[in-house]
Amino acid sequence: MFFVPEIIEKKKRGLKLSKEEIEFIVNGYVDGSIPDYQVSALLMAIYFKGMDEEETTNLTMAMAHSGEMVDLSAIKGIKVDKHSTGGIADTTTLVLLPLASSVGVKVAKMSGRGLGHTGGTVDKLESIPGFRCELDGKDFIDAANSIGAAITGQSKNLVPADKMLYALRDVTATVDSIPLIASSIMSKKIAGGADKIILDVKFGSGAFMKNYDDALKLGSLMVKIGGLAGRETVAYITDMDQPLGLAIGNSIEVIEAAETLKGRGNEDLLSLCLEFASEMMVLAEIESDKEKAIERLKASIDAGEALKKFKEIIANQGGNPEVLEDYSLLPKAKYELEVVAPTDGFVKQIDAIRLGITSMKIGAGRQKKDDVIDPAVGIWIYKKVGDKVTKGEAFAKILANDEEKLHWAAEESKAAFEFSREPIARRKVIWAKITKDGVHEL
Ligand code: URA
Ligand code: CA
Numbered sequence: 001m002f003f004v005p006e007i008i009e010k011k012k013r014g015l016k017l018s019k020e021e022i023e024f025i026v027n028g029y030v031d032g033s034i035p036d037y038q039v040s041a042l043l044m045a046i047y048f049k050g051m052d053e054e055e056t057t058n059l060t061m062a063m064a065h066s067g068e069m070v071d072l073s074a075i076k077g078i079k080v081d082k083h084s085t086g087g088i089a090d091t092t093t094l095v096l097l098p099l100a101s102s103v104g105v106k107v108a109k110m111s112g113r114g115l116g117h118t119g120g121t122v123d124k125l126e127s128i129p130g131f132r133c134e135l136d137g138k139d140f141i142d143a144a145n146s147i148g149a150a151i152t153g154q155s156k157n158l159v160p161a162d163k164m165l166y167a168l169r170d171v172t173a174t175v176d177s178i179p180l181i182a183s184s185i186m187s188k189k190i191a192g193g194a195d196k197i198i199l200d201v202k203f204g205s206g207a208f209m210k211n212y213d214d215a216l217k218l219g220s221l222m223v224k225i226g227g228l229a230g231r232e233t234v235a236y237i238t239d240m241d242q243p244l245g246l247a248i249g250n251s252i253e254v255i256e257a258a259e260t261l262k263g264r265g266n267e268d269l270l271s272l273c274l275e276f277a278s279e280m281m282v283l284a285e286i287e288s289d290k291e292k293a294i295e296r297l298k299a300s301i302d303a304g305e306a307l308k309k310f311k312e313i314i315a316n317q318g319g320n321p322e323v324l325e326d327y328s329l330l331p332k333a334k335y336e337l338e339v340v341a342p343t344d345g346f347v348k349q350i351d352a353i354r355l356g357i358t359s360m361k362i363g364a365g366r367q368k369k370d371d372v373i374d375p376a377v378g379i380w381i382y383k384k385v386g387d388k389v390t391k392g393e394a395f396a397k398i399l400a401n402d403e404e405k406l407h408w409a410a411e412e413s414k415a416a417f418e419f420s421r422e423p424i425a426r427r428k429v430i431w432a433k434i435t436k437d438g439v440h441e442l
Contacts, residue, residue: 011046022058043168043180059183060229070110088240089247091253124251125151199235216434248381261301340394347418347424359377379398386426
């Protein structure tokens with residue numbers, strides 16, 4: 001059999017690990033027969049020497065098979081999942097679920113809670129009174145077949161190898177390795193059962209990947225892994241140097257999703273949702289022409305069908321669909337405070353991560369796993385990079401349940417915005433699309 005120090009030695013010298021060696025390590029780590037210190041050393045060797053596409057795919061598959069492999073075959077049609085590497089004011093999934101299913105894409109979404117600046121999609125939806133995300137397997141499949149969309153929390157037994165490896169990477173300074181990130185993300189997508197995968201790889205100050213070139217490398221590698229694993233994958237490289245939409249919170253992101261489905265949302269958020277939803281239509285073989293797909297999606301919004309679908313999804317999971325018409329039915333914060341521009345000019349820069357951390361600290365997100373989210377609190381921004389402001393005009397609004405936090409968050413938000421006297425160009429949202437045929441810069 002295998003001897004762990006030899007596997008570490010091999011990687012230390014930059015040699016390629018075999019499928020069997022990788023499986024031996026992953027299985028041994030999960031079953032407790034290989035200790036943390038040996039896996040730590042191997043992770044550090046991988047950090048310095050890297051892994052090629054085949055090794056990374058073998059690691060991905062060994063991790064995916066370490067727990068439950070979800071079977072979505074009882075849902076009719078081609079199932080396409082969308083995953084984001086995470087950003088600020090990223091309400092995309094809340095919009096995409098009803099939008100794509102309103103034109104016939106079957107969406108069976110599993111979403112984690114996890115840590116972050118705001119809750120995950122599940123937490124955001126649970127700000128709707130009555131909404132339940134704990135669907136059992138049969139209800140989940142039935143809902144996806146009948147309504148066209150369903151969302152549930154992630155199974156506890158999904159990719160235990162990733163939970164263990166991620167925790168170890170976190171304390172051994174080996175998180176920022178592209179093959180380790182790629183295998184971590186793709187193992188969860190593959191175990192989640194989707195036939196095809198759309199990845200939103202964000203880059204910029206508010207993202208996990210700080211620069212475009214690293215995001216491109218990560219996206220390209222994940223597209224290769226998806227292909228080698230028989231799950232066609234398309235990756236987008238998108239901007240996260242400023243918040244995507246306007247809402248950073250939980251109930252306010254439900255409001256922003258509703259506004260977007262009513263055709264009056266933020267144009268950056270809408271453009272990304274239209275791109276992903278049309279790509280889902282193409283991948284699910286519902287529409288072969290991308291332009292036509294976008295036309296059909298816009299028509300669905302104009303006709304109110306996408307909004308109606310959102311109501312159906314909410315009602316089907318026990319929530320009150322009236323919240324989409326009457327926002328006062330959502331949890332509301334006790335205090336509100338507007339933040340006003342100190343000068344005439346244009347928004348030059350928005351420190352997305354600072355806004356994200358601020359919203360988390362006033363209760364919109366989790367710093368520790370067992371923190372409880374306050375669905376009512378958060379930050380609305382009214383302006384994005386390139387927008388004009390006049391002195392005294394509000395550019396953000398803080399929602400808080402604690403007066404001290406309210407004022408602190410207003411100061412932080414003020415500091416997160418930088419203004420210029422001169423006009424500033426708007427930022428591009430979608431920078432590149434990566435398919436099996438390569439990178440297409442946009
Ligand atoms: N997100 C993940 O799921 N895994 C990583 O390793 C990094 C970001
Ligand atoms: Ca705008």
